[in-house]
Amino acid sequence: MLIYKILLPAEWAEFEAAGRFDGSPFDHASGFIHCSSREQVGPTALRVFPDEPELVVAAIDADALGESVRWEESADGVFPHVYAPVPRAAVTAVYQVAGAGAVEEALAA
Numbered sequence: 001m002l003i004y005k006i007l008l009p010a011e012w013a014e015f016e017a018a019g020r021f022d023g024s025p026f027d028h029a030s031g032f033i034h035c036s037s038r039e040q041v042g043p044t045a046l047r048v049f050p051d052e053p054e055l056v057v058a059a060i061d062a063d064a065l066g067e068s069v070r071w072e073e074s075a076d077g078v079f080p081h082v083y084a085p086v087p088r089a090a091v092t093a094v095y096q097v098a099g100a101g102a103v104e105e106a107l108a109a
Contacts, residue, residue: 002092003069003080004041005033005058006049006103012056012094021058021086032070033082035060040079041107045100047076057103059093060086 007015007024015021027033036044041057049055060082062069068084095106 001062002059003035003037003062003082004107005035005060005086006041006045007056007058008049008052009054009056009096012058015058015086016088019088021088023085030081031083033086035069035080035082037080038107040077042104043076045097045103049100053099055097055100055103057095057097057106058086058091059095061090061092064090 005021007021011021011024021033022028023033045055045057062080065082065084065086068082070081070083071078072081095103097103097106
């Protein structure tokens with residue numbers, strides 16, 4: 001199963017350079033890495049990143065992360081949360097998108 005992490009371009013560059021993603025400042029404050037299902041990623045991008053001109057969406061193989069992925073209730077539904085660094089090897093696809101409104105289109109292509 002794939003889950004999706006929405007990143008700013010600078011966060012993606014750090015992810016690639018380090019070979020893993022330890023989380024954004026918001027993730028650190030929450031205690032886990034926020035991710036979305038395929039159905040949630042577009043609405044999440046619009047809600048959390050409405051004014052960002054560029055985003056990167058990483059498709060992550062949830063099975064590769066094992067038990068560190070937990071589906072948990074939040075204000076907007078049940079979301080996948082990751083309780084460990086995400087290794088680059090777990091990323092199966094990367095989508096560079098021109099803002100939150102382009103996420104759905106990019107994933108559909």
